[in-house]
Amino acid sequence: MPLTTTRISPDWPRQVKTPGSYDWERSATKWLRELVPARYASYPALLRHPVLLARHAHLQVQQEIRVARTALQTARADLPRLGLAESVIEHTIKLYAAEIMQLQHIARSVRAVTEALVEHTAGR
Numbered sequence: 001m002p003l004t005t006t007r008i009s010p011d012w013p014r015q016v017k018t019p020g021s022y023d024w025e026r027s028a029t030k031w032l033r034e035l036v037p038a039r040y041a042s043y044p045a046l047l048r049h050p051v052l053l054a055r056h057a058h059l060q061v062q063q064e065i066r067v068a069r070t071a072l073q074t075a076r077a078d079l080p081r082l083g084l085a086e087s088v089i090e091h092t093i094k095l096y097a098a099e100i101m102q103l104q105h106i107a108r109s110v111r112a113v114t115e116a117l118v119e120h121t122a123g124r
Contacts, residue, residue, distance in 0.1 A: 011108035019116040025050055028113050032057045051121055054114040055113065061110055065103045072096035 008018060015031045017024035029050045033041040035057040040046060046053040070091060079089045 003075070009108070009112040011105065011112050013109045013113065016113055019120065025120065028117060029053060032110070032113065035106065036060050051114065051117045054110060054117055057108070058110050058114065061103055061107045065100060065107065068096050068103060072100065074085045 013031055015027065017027040027103055029047065032050065032053045033047075036053070037060070038048075040060075041053075046056060075089060075093050075096065079092060084092075
């Protein structure tokens, strides 16, 4: 059953088929499984209910954002004590900043997929 939504978010993951197209929910589940630890990705309840999997993926990504922010915020104070060269510290800070931006994009993608899954589930 096609969804009533015709616009796809610019954050829609390219790995997930367009909502309403053949097998799109399965492609969403596959993509979401890649975002959670392997032990969660195999739980039957999460596989049977993609909205639950999406919820857990959202929580997982939010936690990763918090970890990356903490790592970024503490890098200048903590890394010199580990004996790292200034160039390594600067590179690490840039790495954390880039990772936060990537994770924020993934979070927006998870939100878009979740909304489509909820709309699809409500339409059944």
